[in-house]
Amino acid sequence: MSGRVDYDAIVIGSGVGGLASAALLAKAAGWRVLVLERRWRVGGFTHAFRRGAFEWDVGLHYVGDLQEGGGTRRVFDAIAEGLEWARLPAPFDRFAYPDLTVDVPDDPAALLTDLQARFPAEREGLERFFRLRQRAAHELGALIAAKQLRRRPERARLPEARFALKTTAEVTARCIRDPRLAAALLSQWGDYGVPPRESAFGAHAAVSAHYDHGGWYPVGGGGAIADAIVPAIEAAGGAVWASARASEILLEGGRAAGVRVLRGRGRRAREVVVTAPRVLSNAGAMVTFGELLPREAVPEGVLADLRALPPPPTVVTLYLGLAKPPSAFGLSGGNVWVFQDHDHDAPIDPLGGRPGVCYLSFPSARNPAVKASATPGHTAEIIMPAPGVFAPWEGTRWRRRGEGYEALKAKLAEVMLDAVEPHAPGLGDAVVHRELSTPLTIRELMGHDRGAIYGLPAVPARFRLPWLRARTPVPGVFLTGSDVGLHGIGGALMGGVVAAGMALGRFGPLRELLGALPFG
Numbered sequence: 001m002s003g004r005v006d007y008d009a010i011v012i013g014s015g016v017g018g019l020a021s022a023a024l025l026a027k028a029a030g031w032r033v034l035v036l037e038r039r040w041r042v043g044g045f046t047h048a049f050r051r052g053a054f055e056w057d058v059g060l061h062y063v064g065d066l067q068e069g070g071g072t073r074r075v076f077d078a079i080a081e082g083l084e085w086a087r088l089p090a091p092f093d094r095f096a097y098p099d100l101t102v103d104v105p106d107d108p109a110a111l112l113t114d115l116q117a118r119f120p121a122e123r124e125g126l127e128r129f130f131r132l133r134q135r136a137a138h139e140l141g142a143l144i145a146a147k148q149l150r151r152r153p154e155r156a157r158l159p160e161a162r163f164a165l166k167t168t169a170e171v172t173a174r175c176i177r178d179p180r181l182a183a184a185l186l187s188q189w190g191d192y193g194v195p196p197r198e199s200a201f202g203a204h205a206a207v208s209a210h211y212d213h214g215g216w217y218p219v220g221g222g223g224a225i226a227d228a229i230v231p232a233i234e235a236a237g238g239a240v241w242a243s244a245r246a247s248e249i250l251l252e253g254g255r256a257a258g259v260r261v262l263r264g265r266g267r268r269a270r271e272v273v274v275t276a277p278r279v280l281s282n283a284g285a286m287v288t289f290g291e292l293l294p295r296e297a298v299p300e301g302v303l304a305d306l307r308a309l310p311p312p313p314t315v316v317t318l319y320l321g322l323a324k325p326p327s328a329f330g331l332s333g334g335n336v337w338v339f340q341d342h343d344h345d346a347p348i349d350p351l352g353g354r355p356g357v358c359y360l361s362f363p364s365a366r367n368p369a370v371k372a373s374a375t376p377g378h379t380a381e382i383i384m385p386a387p388g389v390f391a392p393w394e395g396t397r398w399r400r401r402g403e404g405y406e407a408l409k410a411k412l413a414e415v416m417l418d419a420v421e422p423h424a425p426g427l428g429d430a431v432v433h434r435e436l437s438t439p440l441t442i443r444e445l446m447g448h449d450r451g452a453i454y455g456l457p458a459v460p461a462r463f464r465l466p467w468l469r470a471r472t473p474v475p476g477v478f479l480t481g482s483d484v485g486l487h488g489i490g491g492a493l494m495g496g497v498v499a500a501g502m503a504l505g506r507f508g509p510l511r512e513l514l515g516a517l518p519f520g
Helices: 016-029 071-079 108-118 120-149 168-175 179-185 187-191 201-210 223-235 285-292 302-308 402-423 439-446 460-464 488-504 508-514
Strands: 009-012 033-036 048-051 054-057 085-087 093-097 100-104 216-218 239-241 244-252 255-263 270-275 279-281 315-322 335-339 357-361 378-385 431-437 477-479
Touching: 009 016, 009 255, 016 033, 016 071, 016 223, 016 279, 016 488, 016 508, 033 244, 054 315, 054 378, 071 223, 071 488, 071 508, 093 179, 093 187, 100 108, 100 179, 108 120, 108 179, 120 168, 120 179, 120 201, 120 460, 120 488, 168 179, 168 201, 179 187, 187 201, 187 335, 187 357, 201 488, 223 239, 244 270, 244 285, 255 279, 279 285, 279 488, 285 302, 285 477, 315 402, 335 402, 357 402, 378 402, 402 431, 477 488, 488 508
Parallel strands: 009 033, 009 279, 033 239, 093 335, 279 477
Antiparallel strands: 048 054, 085 216, 093 100, 244 255, 255 270, 315 378, 315 431, 335 357, 357 378
């Protein structure tokens, strides 16, 4: 490989973090960037799939911070030419409990006023909660930024995170006494997958604040994001390869030198070596350090730190094709979070009668391209936590897991439909197509550690790891995506911005492109 350079940088993974890094490097610095995607479709969790007239998104359900001037909006406007967004119908989020329903407006002041009117005894506590939420989000952002910029973060004095690294339950208990109100305030924990007694309050604060001004959906569906970003990469001389599975990050003299790639599918797959002095991995920290880098290059303690974290949260997703639109079930097309009680921390046992939370969304109702079609394919998705449910099938292959696996999937589908039916009456009878994805599907097709969809868990210990940042201990190797920043599309996008700046060695070109950095 010595002396040969194919690209200025290689990005492993075409999720939104990887694509953002590649496009920013291309547009801000003119770099030739190669993006590798192991699947046959580009986009990671933003890609979509079809069954006849029906189309669903794999991981994109709504995106926040897209109001005029929002940081997420500025980044997408800079890298995704022609991408349009449609605001979700009101209410964009509904939290449904047996004795309480909260419709979330696209204005945090209006939400505060509504909750104070419904819980007058908690007026001061609510004001304190919202103040601490804002403070914790800023604390966590400052901590993440400081880790990127310190030369030796493990030895540096990092910003104090007085509230950000306390648990969500602990901070909420300081403010709110009524268990119904506390549950309602924390309903969005499903957006990052870790319940309140375990999650870092800064993560909850940042994710919930991301949706303060509402939710949006890309016109044309999730696949429109990659379609809009890829041309910017190609215009600078870069490329995006689908069906290109990175098997090893190659080093020379202890520095990044390229990637070994299995390119193609099935018997036609061939191993190739692509060279570049910088490699940005959007495969997640665990996969990058545990599978892609040579073991001797990974500093002692890194893998131990990662393995000491709780298992990443996993879910099952039920994809539904419907004969009717959501209006037939009395819904506008926004999200409905269905809870059976107020205890978010009680053990989840979907087969034992306690699914915990089921998140119901309607992709077709929020996509103007579908609504304008002469024959719209009405769709819904239900997402439910599924910790450990599929452990007996670990190590088995996709589509070869046997009757027991399929029977369990069918049973879980019924549990999910039964859970949401009281809040969407008639939904079950309108189903004309259904299929369920599991963590095993995600692991095999997407390559994510243990089939997780959120990345590393949003627990305080994760954010305390000093080395967990874009610049890894291996020169020329960078992390990008949600493990650098936060969870969700917005968090992964910001991780992509940070990684691009660190790969460039400076943020000046990004400031010129974006007008201002989206994280301060």
